[in-house]
Amino acid sequence: MEYSQNISTIFAGRERHKPLFSFWTHFPDIDLDPQRLADATIGLQRTFDLDFVKTAPNGMYAIEDYGVGIDFSEVGTGGIARITSTPFERAEDWDDLPDLDIHSGALGRELRSLRLVRAALPDIPIVFTVFSPMTIAAKLSRGAIRTQIRDGNHAREIHGALGKISRLVSRYSAAAIEAGADGVFFAHQDTGRDRFPYDDFSEYVAAYDLEALFGARSGRFNILHIHGEQIRFRELLDYPVHGINWHSWETLPSMAGGLLSSRKCIVGGIDRRSVTANDIPAIEDQIRSVSRMAEGVGNVIFAPSCTIRAGFRPETLHAIRSIVKGQQPRRGRTLQAAWMGAALG
Secondary structure: OOOOHHHHHHOOOOOOOOOEEOOOEOOOOOOOOHHHHHHHHHHHHHHHOOOOEEOOOOOOHHHHHHOOEEEOOOHHHOOOOEEEEOOOOOHHHHHHOOOOOOOOHHHHHHHHHHHHHHHHOOOOOEEEEEEOHHHHHHHHOOOHHHHHHHHOOOHHHHHHHHHHHHHHHHHHHHHHHHOOOOEEEEEEOOOEOOOOOHHHHHHHHHHHHHHHHHHHOOOOOOEEEEOOOOEOOHHHOOOOOOEEEEOOOOOOOOHHHHHHHHOOEEEEEEOHHHHHOOOHHHHHHHHHHHHHHHOOOOOEEEEEOOOEOOOOOHHHHHHHHHHHHOOOOOOOHHHHHHHHHHHHO
C-alpha cells in the first residue's frame, strides 16, 4: 500500500512499503499503577511489533479524581467498569464541579506512564487516550446529563460544566504531547443519533469537542474514535484530526463510504467481533477487501474497530499482523511470554 507523504513521514521508521497495523486492549488489575501499565504497554508493542501504540488507561481514569465510586471487578473477565456512586447526578451538582490538577491523581498517573513508554519506545508513534467532554460528563453523571439536556431547564449549569471539562481536556492533551505523545486518541461515546437530536448535538457536544481538541493542535497524528452505532459520521468530518476509527462492519458508514467521504486516514478495517471469535478467514477477507478499496483512494492503518477486551488469543493477533504485512506468521514465544509476564505481574 502506498501511503501519503504525511503518513509516510509520521511512520518513517515503520512504513517500508507494507501496510501499517496496530491494536489496543486493556490491562485489568495493573492499570492503576503507572509502571506496571507502562511495562505491559511496552511488552504489547514488542510482542506484536505494532506500528503505533495507543495508551491503554482504564476506561474510567478521566473521572477517578472527581470522587466517584467505581467497580472494576468485571473487567478482568471481559466486562466493563461500573460507577457505583457519584456526586454529580443532579443538574445543580454541576456547579460544584472542581478544576482538577492534571499533574496529580489519576491524570498525573497516566502522564507518568506515558513518559515511561516514550522512554522505552523512542521511535514508535504513540497516541494518548483522552475522552470527549460529553463522554466524561455522561460517565460522571451515569448518563443523567442527557436527560437534563432534554429537559431544557439547566442550560447554565450544563454549559458551565462542559466548558470546564473541555478546557481540562485541552490542557491535558497539550501536556500529553509535551510529554512525548505524537497525538491524542479522542474517544467519543456520544455521537449516536439516538443520544441527542441534531441541535442539541451541535450545542452541547460538537462545540465542546472542538474546544477540547484545540489542545492537541500540535499533535502529528490525532485519531477520533467514534464509539457505538448510528453515529453522526458526516457531522464529525471537519474535526481537526488526522485519522478516524469507528465500529466498521457494525454500523454505517461502510469502509468504502468512510474512505471516500472523510479523506482522512482510516484506522480500522478489521471487525473486532471477528478478532474475539478468532475467525482468521473472515479477518483475511476483510483485510483484502479494504486493501482493494483503499488503492488510490486513501490511507488505511489496519486495526480492529474498537478495543479488544481481555481474553483474546495472542495467536490471533500474530496471525492478523502476518496477513497485513504479507508475511509468514511469527511465533514470538519469548516476546509473548515477556508481555504476559508484564501484564500479570
